[in-house]
Amino acid sequence: MPTILVVAAADPEAEAYRGYCLEAVAARYDVVLITPVAPTWERKFITDFEIADPDDAQALAAAGQALAGRHELAGVMTWTEWYLVQTARLARRLGLPTNSPEAMEAARNKATGRTLFARHGVPSAASMTARSLPEAALAAATIGYPVVLKPAARAGSIGVIRVNSAEELPRAFEFAAAGARVGIESTKVLVEEYLDGPEVSVECVTHRGHTTAVAVTRKTLGAPPFFEEIAHSVDAADPLLDQVAPVAAAAIKALGITCGVQHVELRLVDGRPRLIEVNARIGGDMIGHLVQLATGVDLARAAADTARGQAPDLTRTRHSAAAIRLLYPSASGTLTHCHLDAGFAARTPWLEQVTFQRAVGDTVILPPAGDMFSARAGFLITTAPTADVAQARADEALAHLTLAVAPQRSASAA
Numbered sequence: 002m003p004t005i006l007v008v009a010a011a012d013p014e015a016e017a018y019r020g021y022c023l024e025a026v027a028a029r030y031d032v033v034l035i036t037p038v039a040p041t042w043e044r045k046f047i048t049d050f051e052i053a054d055p056d057d058a059q060a061l062a063a064a065g066q067a068l069a070g071r072h073e074l075a076g077v078m079t080w081t082e083w084y085l086v087q088t089a090r091l092a093r094r095l096g097l098p099t100n101s102p103e104a105m106e107a108a109r110n111k112a113t114g115r116t117l118f119a120r121h122g123v124p125s126a127a128s129m130t131a132r133s134l135p136e137a138a139l140a141a142a143t144i145g146y147p148v149v150l151k152p153a154a155r156a157g158s159i160g161v162i163r164v165n166s167a168e169e170l171p172r173a174f175e176f177a178a179a180g181a182r183v184g185i186e187s188t189k190v191l192v193e194e195y196l197d198g199p200e201v202s203v204e205c206v207t208h209r210g211h212t213t214a215v216a217v218t219r220k221t222l223g224a225p226p227f228f229e230e231i232a233h234s235v236d237a238a239d240p241l242l243d244q245v246a247p248v249a250a251a252a253i254k255a256l257g258i259t260c261g262v263q264h265v266e267l268r269l270v271d272g273r274p275r276l277i278e279v280n281a282r283i284g285g286d287m288i289g290h291l292v293q294l295a296t297g298v299d300l301a302r303a304a305a306d307t308a309r310g311q312a313p314d315l316t317r318t319r320h321s322a323a324a325i326r327l328l329y330p331s332a333s334g335t336l337t338h339c340h341l342d343a344g345f346a347a348r349t350p351w352l353e354q355v356t357f358q359r360a361v362g363d364t365v366i367l368p369p370a371g372d373m374f375s376a377r378a379g380f381l382i383t384t385a386p387t388a389d390v391a392q393a394r395a396d397e398a399l400a401h402l403t404l405a406v407a408p409q410r411s412a413s414a415a
Contacts, residue, residue, distance in 0.1 A: 003075035004048070005030040005305050006068055008055050008088045010081040011037040014374070017356050021290050022080050022283060023047075025301035033072055035064045048072075055084045065091045076308030078261075080283045080301070085109055098310035100281065104257035108281040111191055112153045114256060118276055121255035124248060125276040127194040137174045138167065140192035149228075150174060152181035153189040159372045163195060163226040173226070176369050196268040196275050201241065202284060203249035204292050205263040206303045208312055212253050212263075214246035215300070215315060216292045218284065219388060223329070227368045229376070232395065234324035235291040236388035237317065248274045256281075262304040264288065287325050287382065294323035294353065294384055321384060323353070324391035326399060328378045333366045334406035339378060345401040351394055354382040355402075365406060378404055 005026060009015065020042065026032055027046035034040060034050040043050075049071060051064035068074065077092040077099065079085060085105040092099035107113045111128075118125040129140035130153070141148045141164065150173050151161040160180015164173045177190045202218040217239045221232035249265040256279055264284035266277040282304075283289045289300040297318030306313040330336070341355050357379035359365060366375040381398050385391035 002029065002031045003309060004033060004072045005308060006033050006035065006065065006074050006077045006091075007047075008061070008077065008079040008081065008084050008091065009034055009036045009043070010055075010083065012081075014358055016042045017358055017379075018285060018287060019080055021287070022301040022304075025299050026078075026305045029302055030075070030305055031072070033068045033074075035061065035068070055079075055081075055087045058087070058090070061087055061091055062094055065095055069095055076305065076310070078304055078308040080304070082109075082280065082282060082285075085281055092308075098260065098308060100258050100260055104259070105281060107256045108258065108279050109154050111151065111278055112189065114278060115191075115193075117255045117257075118252060121251065123251045123255050123276055124274065125252075126196055129192050131174070131190045131192050134171060134174050137190065137192050138170055141167070141170060144192060144194050147195040149193045149195050150177035151191050151193065152177060153191050154181075158228045158230060160190075161228045162369075163228070165226075169226075180372075196270050196277070198268045198270040198272075198275075200266065200268050200277070201245065202288070203242075203245050203265040203267065204235075204284060204288065204300060205249055205253060205265055206300065206307065206313055206315060207253055207258055207260055207263060208307050209310075210254070210259045212250040213315055214242055214249055215298050216296055217242045217245060218288050218291070229329075229368065229373060230286060230327065231329060232324065232326050232392070233286055233288055233291060234322065234388040234392055235288070235295040236322040236391075237296045237320045238322075239388070245274045248276060249279075252276050252279050260307040260310075262289075262300050262307070286327060287380065291323040291325060291382070293319075294382075295319060295321050321386060322388040322391045323382060323384045324388060324395050325380050325382045326395040327380050328357075328402070328404055329367065329376055330365050330378060330404055330406045332406055332408045333370065333376075334364070334408040336361050336363050336365060336378065336405070337407050338403045338405040340403055341381075341398070342401040345398070349394075349398070351384050351391075352381065352398055353384050354380075355398075356380055 053060040053064035079088040089102040115128040131137035223229035264280040303313035383394040
Protein backbone atom coordinates (compact mmCIF):
# COMPACT_ATOMS: atom_id res chain seq x y z
CA MET A 2 0.00 0.00 0.00
CA PRO A 3 1.15 3.62 -0.47
CA THR A 4 2.76 5.21 2.58
CA ILE A 5 1.36 8.29 4.30
CA LEU A 6 3.33 10.29 6.87
CA VAL A 7 1.18 11.59 9.74
CA VAL A 8 2.41 14.38 12.01
CA ALA A 9 0.61 13.82 15.32
CA ALA A 10 0.43 15.38 18.76
CA ALA A 11 1.43 13.73 22.02
CA ASP A 12 -2.00 14.47 23.46
CA PRO A 13 -3.14 12.13 26.27
CA GLU A 14 -6.66 12.34 24.81
CA ALA A 15 -5.57 11.70 21.21
CA GLU A 16 -6.62 8.07 21.27
CA ALA A 17 -10.16 8.97 22.35
CA TYR A 18 -10.65 11.77 19.82
CA ARG A 19 -8.29 10.95 16.92
CA GLY A 20 -7.88 7.19 17.16
CA TYR A 21 -10.62 6.68 14.57
CA CYS A 22 -8.68 8.88 12.12
CA LEU A 23 -5.48 6.86 12.42
CA GLU A 24 -7.41 3.59 12.14
CA ALA A 25 -9.19 4.78 8.99
CA VAL A 26 -5.99 5.91 7.27
CA ALA A 27 -4.19 2.68 8.25
CA ALA A 28 -6.96 0.64 6.61
CA ARG A 29 -5.97 2.08 3.23
CA TYR A 30 -2.32 3.13 3.66
CA ASP A 31 0.87 2.14 5.37
CA VAL A 32 1.30 4.85 8.02
CA VAL A 33 4.53 6.27 9.38
CA LEU A 34 4.37 8.72 12.26
CA ILE A 35 6.22 11.74 13.58
CA THR A 36 5.29 12.41 17.20
CA PRO A 37 6.95 14.16 20.16
CA VAL A 38 6.99 10.99 22.30
CA ALA A 39 7.28 7.28 21.64
CA PRO A 40 4.00 5.83 20.29
CA THR A 41 1.87 3.61 22.54
CA TRP A 42 -1.68 2.92 21.34
CA GLU A 43 -0.68 4.04 17.83
CA ARG A 44 1.72 1.12 17.26
CA LYS A 45 -0.91 -1.30 15.91
CA PHE A 46 -1.75 1.19 13.15
CA ILE A 47 1.75 2.26 12.05
CA THR A 48 4.74 0.66 10.32
CA ASP A 49 7.45 3.08 11.46
CA PHE A 50 7.95 6.30 13.41
CA GLU A 51 10.36 9.07 14.35
CA ILE A 52 10.30 11.05 17.58
CA ALA A 53 10.54 14.81 17.04
CA ASP A 54 8.88 17.98 18.30
CA PRO A 55 6.92 19.36 15.31
CA ASP A 56 7.47 22.87 16.69
CA ASP A 57 11.22 22.38 16.16
CA ALA A 58 11.66 22.97 12.44
CA GLN A 59 15.08 21.32 12.22
CA ALA A 60 14.01 18.26 14.22
CA LEU A 61 10.83 17.86 12.16
CA ALA A 62 12.75 18.13 8.89
CA ALA A 63 15.31 15.59 10.06
CA ALA A 64 12.59 13.15 11.13
CA GLY A 65 10.80 13.57 7.81
CA GLN A 66 13.99 13.00 5.84
CA ALA A 67 14.76 9.89 7.91
CA LEU A 68 11.35 8.38 7.17
CA ALA A 69 11.61 9.37 3.50
CA GLY A 70 14.91 7.52 3.38
CA ARG A 71 13.29 4.32 4.66
CA HIS A 72 9.93 4.57 2.83
CA GLU A 73 8.59 5.87 -0.45
CA LEU A 74 6.24 8.52 0.92
CA ALA A 75 3.09 9.37 -1.03
CA GLY A 76 1.92 12.27 1.15
CA VAL A 77 2.09 14.09 4.48
CA MET A 78 -0.91 15.03 6.64
CA THR A 79 -1.96 16.10 10.12
CA TRP A 80 -5.25 16.46 11.98
CA THR A 81 -3.59 18.54 14.71
CA GLU A 82 -4.48 22.24 14.57
CA TRP A 83 -1.14 23.38 15.99
CA TYR A 84 0.89 21.55 13.32
CA LEU A 85 -0.80 22.71 10.11
CA VAL A 86 1.90 25.16 9.06
CA GLN A 87 4.77 22.89 10.07
CA THR A 88 3.27 19.96 8.16
CA ALA A 89 2.86 22.03 4.99
CA ARG A 90 6.50 23.12 5.22
CA LEU A 91 7.63 19.52 5.71
CA ALA A 92 5.61 18.31 2.71
CA ARG A 93 7.07 21.06 0.55
CA ARG A 94 10.58 20.14 1.73
CA LEU A 95 9.96 16.50 0.80
CA GLY A 96 8.53 17.45 -2.60
CA LEU A 97 5.07 16.08 -1.80
CA PRO A 98 1.59 17.52 -2.53
CA THR A 99 0.53 20.17 -0.02
CA ASN A 100 -1.26 23.40 0.65
CA SER A 101 1.14 26.31 0.76
CA PRO A 102 2.48 27.18 4.22
CA GLU A 103 1.16 30.69 3.59
CA ALA A 104 -2.39 29.34 3.20
CA MET A 105 -2.04 27.37 6.42
CA GLU A 106 -0.74 30.47 8.21
CA ALA A 107 -3.80 32.37 7.00
CA ALA A 108 -6.07 29.62 8.31
CA ARG A 109 -4.29 29.59 11.67
CA ASN A 110 -4.25 33.38 12.11
CA LYS A 111 -7.82 34.60 12.48
CA ALA A 112 -6.84 38.24 11.88
CA THR A 113 -5.29 37.35 8.53
CA GLY A 114 -8.33 35.26 7.72
CA ARG A 115 -10.73 38.13 8.42
CA THR A 116 -8.74 40.38 6.07
CA LEU A 117 -8.86 37.81 3.28
CA PHE A 118 -12.57 37.14 3.80
CA ALA A 119 -13.32 40.86 3.49
CA ARG A 120 -11.12 41.17 0.40
CA HIS A 121 -12.93 38.28 -1.33
CA GLY A 122 -16.44 39.28 -0.26
CA VAL A 123 -17.04 36.36 2.10
CA PRO A 124 -19.73 37.33 4.68
CA SER A 125 -17.85 37.45 7.96
CA ALA A 126 -17.71 39.38 11.26
CA ALA A 127 -16.27 42.85 11.81
CA SER A 128 -12.92 42.36 13.56
CA MET A 129 -10.12 44.45 15.04
CA THR A 130 -6.82 43.50 16.64
CA ALA A 131 -6.02 44.61 20.19
CA ARG A 132 -2.62 44.45 21.88
CA SER A 133 -3.75 46.11 25.10
CA LEU A 134 -6.87 46.82 27.13
CA PRO A 135 -7.14 50.43 25.83
CA GLU A 136 -6.97 49.15 22.26
CA ALA A 137 -9.62 46.55 23.07
CA ALA A 138 -11.86 49.24 24.57
CA LEU A 139 -11.51 51.38 21.45
CA ALA A 140 -12.24 48.40 19.19
CA ALA A 141 -15.31 47.39 21.20
CA ALA A 142 -16.67 50.95 21.15
CA THR A 143 -16.12 51.09 17.39
CA ILE A 144 -17.77 47.73 16.65
CA GLY A 145 -20.47 48.09 19.30
CA TYR A 146 -21.37 45.81 22.21
CA PRO A 147 -21.85 42.91 22.55
CA VAL A 148 -18.49 41.81 21.18
CA VAL A 149 -16.47 38.61 21.24
CA LEU A 150 -12.85 38.50 22.41
CA LYS A 151 -10.64 35.64 21.21
CA PRO A 152 -6.99 34.73 20.70
CA ALA A 153 -5.89 35.28 17.12
CA ALA A 154 -4.37 31.81 16.78
CA ARG A 155 -5.96 29.29 19.13
CA ALA A 156 -8.67 26.61 18.78
CA GLY A 157 -11.23 24.67 20.81
CA SER A 158 -12.94 27.87 22.07
CA ILE A 159 -9.91 28.50 24.33
CA GLY A 160 -9.86 32.13 25.46
CA VAL A 161 -13.10 32.98 23.62
CA ILE A 162 -15.58 35.08 25.60
CA ARG A 163 -18.60 37.31 24.98
CA VAL A 164 -18.52 40.83 26.42
CA ASN A 165 -21.79 42.68 26.86
CA SER A 166 -20.54 45.99 28.27
CA ALA A 167 -17.47 48.12 28.94
CA GLU A 168 -17.61 47.10 32.61
CA GLU A 169 -17.03 43.44 31.65
CA LEU A 170 -14.14 44.22 29.30
CA PRO A 171 -11.09 44.25 31.66
CA ARG A 172 -11.69 40.78 33.06
CA ALA A 173 -12.67 39.41 29.65
CA PHE A 174 -9.56 40.87 28.00
CA GLU A 175 -7.33 39.17 30.56
CA PHE A 176 -9.13 35.86 29.93
CA ALA A 177 -8.62 36.13 26.16
CA ALA A 178 -5.04 37.38 26.53
CA ALA A 179 -4.18 34.42 28.77
CA GLY A 180 -5.35 32.08 26.01
CA ALA A 181 -3.42 34.05 23.39
CA ARG A 182 -0.14 34.01 25.32
CA VAL A 183 0.38 30.30 24.58
CA GLY A 184 -0.11 30.82 20.84
CA ILE A 185 2.73 30.11 18.42
CA GLU A 186 1.76 32.07 15.31
CA SER A 187 0.26 35.03 17.18
CA THR A 188 -0.26 36.22 20.75
CA LYS A 189 -2.71 38.96 19.74
CA VAL A 190 -6.34 39.28 20.83
CA LEU A 191 -9.18 39.95 18.40
CA VAL A 192 -12.25 42.03 19.21
CA GLU A 193 -15.08 40.95 16.94
CA GLU A 194 -18.71 41.58 16.18
CA TYR A 195 -20.98 39.15 18.02
CA LEU A 196 -22.89 37.10 15.47
CA ASP A 197 -26.28 36.39 17.00
CA GLY A 198 -27.71 33.12 15.71
CA PRO A 199 -27.37 29.33 15.76
CA GLU A 200 -23.88 27.95 15.12
CA VAL A 201 -23.04 25.26 12.58
CA SER A 202 -20.00 23.90 10.84
CA VAL A 203 -19.59 22.67 7.28
CA GLU A 204 -17.37 19.63 6.78
CA CYS A 205 -15.61 20.04 3.43
CA VAL A 206 -13.12 18.21 1.24
CA THR A 207 -10.97 20.11 -1.27
CA HIS A 208 -9.07 18.51 -4.14
CA ARG A 209 -7.10 20.54 -6.69
CA GLY A 210 -8.91 23.70 -5.66
CA HIS A 211 -12.43 22.28 -5.93
CA THR A 212 -14.36 22.09 -2.66
CA THR A 213 -17.19 19.66 -1.89
CA ALA A 214 -19.35 20.31 1.18
CA VAL A 215 -20.01 16.85 2.62
CA ALA A 216 -22.15 17.57 5.68
CA VAL A 217 -23.45 20.17 8.11
CA THR A 218 -22.85 19.84 11.84
CA ARG A 219 -25.40 21.48 14.14
CA LYS A 220 -23.86 22.69 17.41
CA THR A 221 -25.03 23.25 20.98
CA LEU A 222 -23.05 25.65 23.15
CA GLY A 223 -22.68 25.80 26.91
CA ALA A 224 -23.60 28.67 29.20
CA PRO A 225 -22.48 32.19 28.20
CA PRO A 226 -20.24 34.15 28.24
CA PHE A 227 -18.09 31.22 27.04
CA PHE A 228 -18.44 29.32 23.77
CA GLU A 229 -17.76 25.79 24.97
CA GLU A 230 -19.28 23.26 22.55
CA ILE A 231 -21.25 20.61 24.42
CA ALA A 232 -23.05 18.74 21.62
CA HIS A 233 -23.04 18.19 17.86
CA SER A 234 -25.31 16.39 15.41
CA VAL A 235 -25.02 15.45 11.74
CA ASP A 236 -27.97 14.53 9.51
CA ALA A 237 -27.34 13.28 5.98
CA ALA A 238 -30.61 14.91 4.90
CA ASP A 239 -29.96 18.33 6.47
CA PRO A 240 -31.52 20.89 4.10
CA LEU A 241 -29.11 23.57 5.33
CA LEU A 242 -26.20 22.04 3.40
CA ASP A 243 -27.08 23.65 0.07
CA GLN A 244 -27.40 27.08 1.72
CA VAL A 245 -24.09 27.10 3.61
CA ALA A 246 -21.92 25.18 1.10
CA PRO A 247 -21.18 28.19 -1.20
CA VAL A 248 -20.04 30.38 1.73
CA ALA A 249 -17.81 27.62 3.09
CA ALA A 250 -16.26 27.04 -0.34
CA ALA A 251 -15.70 30.78 -0.84
CA ALA A 252 -13.95 31.05 2.52
CA ILE A 253 -11.65 28.11 1.72
CA LYS A 254 -10.77 29.66 -1.64
CA ALA A 255 -10.14 33.06 -0.05
CA LEU A 256 -7.48 31.54 2.19
CA GLY A 257 -5.74 29.88 -0.77
CA ILE A 258 -6.43 26.32 0.40
CA THR A 259 -6.28 23.84 -2.48
CA CYS A 260 -6.46 20.41 -0.84
CA GLY A 261 -7.41 18.53 2.32
CA VAL A 262 -10.35 18.43 4.71
CA GLN A 263 -11.76 21.61 6.25
CA HIS A 264 -14.03 22.31 9.21
CA VAL A 265 -15.72 25.65 8.46
CA GLU A 266 -17.61 27.33 11.31
CA LEU A 267 -20.51 29.72 10.64
CA ARG A 268 -23.42 31.35 12.38
CA LEU A 269 -26.84 31.91 10.84
CA VAL A 270 -27.70 35.56 11.42
CA ASP A 271 -31.27 36.35 10.39
CA GLY A 272 -31.16 33.08 8.47
CA ARG A 273 -28.03 34.01 6.49
CA PRO A 274 -24.61 32.35 6.95
CA ARG A 275 -21.81 34.51 8.39
CA LEU A 276 -18.34 33.08 8.72
CA ILE A 277 -16.62 32.49 12.06
CA GLU A 278 -13.44 30.70 10.90
CA VAL A 279 -11.94 28.00 8.69
CA ASN A 280 -10.09 25.14 10.38
CA ALA A 281 -7.91 23.45 7.77
CA ARG A 282 -8.24 19.94 9.20
CA ILE A 283 -10.83 17.38 10.25
CA GLY A 284 -13.17 18.78 12.90
CA GLY A 285 -12.58 17.79 16.50
CA ASP A 286 -15.06 16.30 18.96
CA MET A 287 -15.42 13.14 16.81
CA ILE A 288 -17.21 15.13 14.08
CA GLY A 289 -15.51 13.13 11.34
CA HIS A 290 -16.87 9.96 12.94
CA LEU A 291 -20.38 11.46 13.08
CA VAL A 292 -20.13 12.30 9.38
CA GLN A 293 -19.21 8.70 8.56
CA LEU A 294 -22.03 7.30 10.72
CA ALA A 295 -24.55 9.60 9.02
CA THR A 296 -23.32 9.63 5.40
CA GLY A 297 -20.76 6.87 5.01
CA VAL A 298 -18.12 9.39 3.85
CA ASP A 299 -14.75 8.76 5.51
CA LEU A 300 -13.14 12.17 6.04
CA ALA A 301 -9.91 10.77 7.46
CA ARG A 302 -9.37 8.66 4.37
CA ALA A 303 -10.32 11.63 2.18
CA ALA A 304 -7.65 13.70 3.96
CA ALA A 305 -5.05 11.02 3.22
CA ASP A 306 -6.18 10.72 -0.40
CA THR A 307 -5.91 14.45 -1.04
CA ALA A 308 -2.55 14.55 0.77
CA ARG A 309 -1.14 12.31 -1.98
CA GLY A 310 -2.90 14.28 -4.73
CA GLN A 311 -5.57 11.65 -5.38
CA ALA A 312 -9.27 12.35 -5.82
CA PRO A 313 -11.17 11.23 -2.69
CA ASP A 314 -14.21 8.96 -2.74
CA LEU A 315 -17.08 11.08 -1.39
CA THR A 316 -19.89 8.69 -2.33
CA ARG A 317 -22.67 8.63 0.24
CA THR A 318 -23.44 5.10 1.36
CA ARG A 319 -25.61 5.95 4.37
CA HIS A 320 -28.61 8.23 4.86
CA SER A 321 -28.89 8.50 8.62
CA ALA A 322 -27.94 10.78 11.54
CA ALA A 323 -25.63 10.78 14.54
CA ALA A 324 -25.08 12.96 17.60
CA ILE A 325 -22.40 13.41 20.23
CA ARG A 326 -22.89 14.74 23.74
CA LEU A 327 -19.72 16.00 25.43
CA LEU A 328 -19.75 15.27 29.14
CA TYR A 329 -19.06 18.09 31.56
CA PRO A 330 -19.55 18.11 35.34
CA SER A 331 -21.79 20.75 36.88
CA ALA A 332 -18.88 22.33 38.76
CA SER A 333 -15.11 22.15 39.09
CA GLY A 334 -13.85 19.62 41.58
CA THR A 335 -12.88 16.00 42.11
CA LEU A 336 -14.85 13.30 40.30
CA THR A 337 -16.70 11.05 42.73
CA HIS A 338 -18.90 9.13 40.27
CA CYS A 339 -18.35 8.53 36.55
CA HIS A 340 -20.30 5.65 35.00
CA LEU A 341 -23.16 4.59 32.73
CA ASP A 342 -25.81 2.09 33.75
CA ALA A 343 -24.61 -1.18 32.20
CA GLY A 344 -28.12 -2.57 31.73
CA PHE A 345 -29.18 0.49 29.75
CA ALA A 346 -26.14 0.25 27.46
CA ALA A 347 -26.82 -3.44 26.79
CA ARG A 348 -30.37 -2.83 25.53
CA THR A 349 -29.70 0.27 23.38
CA PRO A 350 -27.99 -0.59 20.08
CA TRP A 351 -28.27 3.05 19.02
CA LEU A 352 -25.81 4.02 21.78
CA GLU A 353 -22.83 3.75 19.46
CA GLN A 354 -20.06 4.72 21.87
CA VAL A 355 -19.44 5.90 25.44
CA THR A 356 -15.95 7.07 26.36
CA PHE A 357 -14.77 8.42 29.69
CA GLN A 358 -11.60 10.52 29.64
CA ARG A 359 -11.52 10.85 33.41
CA ALA A 360 -11.77 8.44 36.32
CA VAL A 361 -12.99 8.77 39.89
CA GLY A 362 -10.46 10.83 41.79
CA ASP A 363 -9.47 13.01 38.84
CA THR A 364 -9.80 16.78 39.03
CA VAL A 365 -11.90 18.65 36.47
CA ILE A 366 -11.73 22.43 36.07
CA LEU A 367 -14.37 24.41 34.20
CA PRO A 368 -13.85 27.84 32.57
CA PRO A 369 -12.78 30.47 33.31
CA ALA A 370 -10.12 28.76 35.43
CA GLY A 371 -9.96 25.82 32.99
CA ASP A 372 -10.74 24.97 29.38
CA MET A 373 -12.00 22.03 27.31
CA PHE A 374 -8.87 20.02 28.07
CA SER A 375 -9.33 20.30 31.84
CA ALA A 376 -13.13 20.26 31.96
CA ARG A 377 -14.38 17.36 29.85
CA ALA A 378 -15.03 14.00 31.41
CA GLY A 379 -15.86 12.15 28.17
CA PHE A 380 -18.54 11.79 25.51
CA LEU A 381 -21.33 9.58 24.22
CA ILE A 382 -22.48 9.04 20.63
CA THR A 383 -25.95 8.03 19.43
CA THR A 384 -27.35 7.12 16.02
CA ALA A 385 -30.86 7.47 14.60
CA PRO A 386 -32.77 8.03 11.35
CA THR A 387 -32.80 11.82 12.01
CA ALA A 388 -30.75 14.29 14.05
CA ASP A 389 -33.71 15.14 16.28
CA VAL A 390 -34.12 11.51 17.27
CA ALA A 391 -30.35 11.10 17.76
CA GLN A 392 -30.32 14.11 20.09
CA ALA A 393 -33.35 12.80 21.99
CA ARG A 394 -31.58 9.48 22.42
CA ALA A 395 -28.52 11.33 23.76
CA ASP A 396 -30.79 12.99 26.34
CA GLU A 397 -32.14 9.57 27.27
CA ALA A 398 -28.62 8.17 27.66
CA LEU A 399 -27.63 11.11 29.86
CA ALA A 400 -30.46 10.21 32.23
CA HIS A 401 -28.73 6.86 32.80
CA LEU A 402 -25.28 8.36 33.27
CA THR A 403 -23.84 9.48 36.60
CA LEU A 404 -21.22 12.22 36.62
CA ALA A 405 -20.71 13.82 40.03
CA VAL A 406 -17.99 15.91 41.65
CA ALA A 407 -16.97 17.06 45.08
CA PRO A 408 -16.71 20.83 44.44
CA GLN A 409 -13.44 22.61 45.04
CA ARG A 410 -13.27 24.53 48.27
CA SER A 411 -12.69 28.26 47.93
CA ALA A 412 -9.59 29.81 49.47
CA SER A 413 -11.72 31.66 52.02
CA ALA A 414 -13.36 28.42 53.12
CA ALA A 415 -10.10 26.51 53.42
